[in-house]
Amino acid sequence: xxxxxxxxNLICERSKVFHMPITGRRRTSLSALKSEVxxxxxxxGDVVTKPKVESKKRILLVDDDESIREPVRMALLxxxxxxxxxxxxxxxxxxxxxxxxxxxxLDLVMPERSGLGVLDRIHRSSRPKPRIIMLTxxxxxxxxxxxxxxxxxxxxxxxxxxxxxxxxxxxxxxK
Numbered sequence: 740x741x742x743x744x745x746x747x748n749l750i751c752e753r754s755k756v757f758h759m760p761i762t763g764r765r766r767t768s769l770s771a772l773k774s775e776v777x778x779x780x781x782x783x784g785d786v787v788t789k790p791k792v793e794s795k796k797r798i799l800l801v802d803d804d805e806s807i808r809e810p811v812r813m814a815l816l817x818x819x820x821x822x823x824x825x826x827x828x829x830x831x832x833x834x835x836x837x838x839x840x841x842x843x844x845l846d847l848v849m850p851e852r853s854g855l856g857v858l859d860r861i862h863r864s865s866r867p868k869p870r871i872i873m874l875t876x877x878x879x880x881x882x883x884x885x886x887x888x889x890x891x892x893x894x895x896x897x898x899x900x901x902x903x904x905x906x907x908x909x910x911x912x913x914k
Contacts, residue, residue: 797838802849803850807846807874810901814901818909820912827849831852840869845858847877858890858891868890876896
């Protein structure tokens with residue numbers, strides 16, 4: 740059990756259960772309850788650590804078409820992902836270097852630098868490589884093969900089903 744759950748006179752923190760006697764004074768703040776639990780743990784000699792908060796997975800969404808980025812961004816945000824956006828290949832590389840995304844949704848055909856050009860630069864980078872889903876309206880077999888040779892995990896043709904895309908994203912970031 741992670742976090743802190745408060746019930747009548749019971750506080751559970753990281754699989755430890757503390758029974759808190761109900762006293763005459765009322766503590767209304769959750770932070771006051773946490774402080775009391777930590778103080779009692781220290782008195783007993785327990786090691787007190789803060790519960791780990793799972794960080795949001797960071798998704799870099801790269802597409803020159805706002806009508807694609809907007810619904811994808813909204814769907815990702817609804818699922819709790821952190822979303823970084825880029826409008827072209829040049830911005831994508833800047834965001835990749837700066838933000839270290841866990842996954843990249845990458846359009847194939849864009850101004851400044853194509854999706855394949857972005858893949859080449861990522862491949863040469865010393866930074867950790869994100870999982871990559873390539874989105875394109877140009878789903879010719881030669882483009883698919885070229886993208887897969889450059890390390891793309893999933894090649895998805897536009898138009899795509901947004902629910903299918905989100906399920907694919909969740910599956911890849913869970914690995």
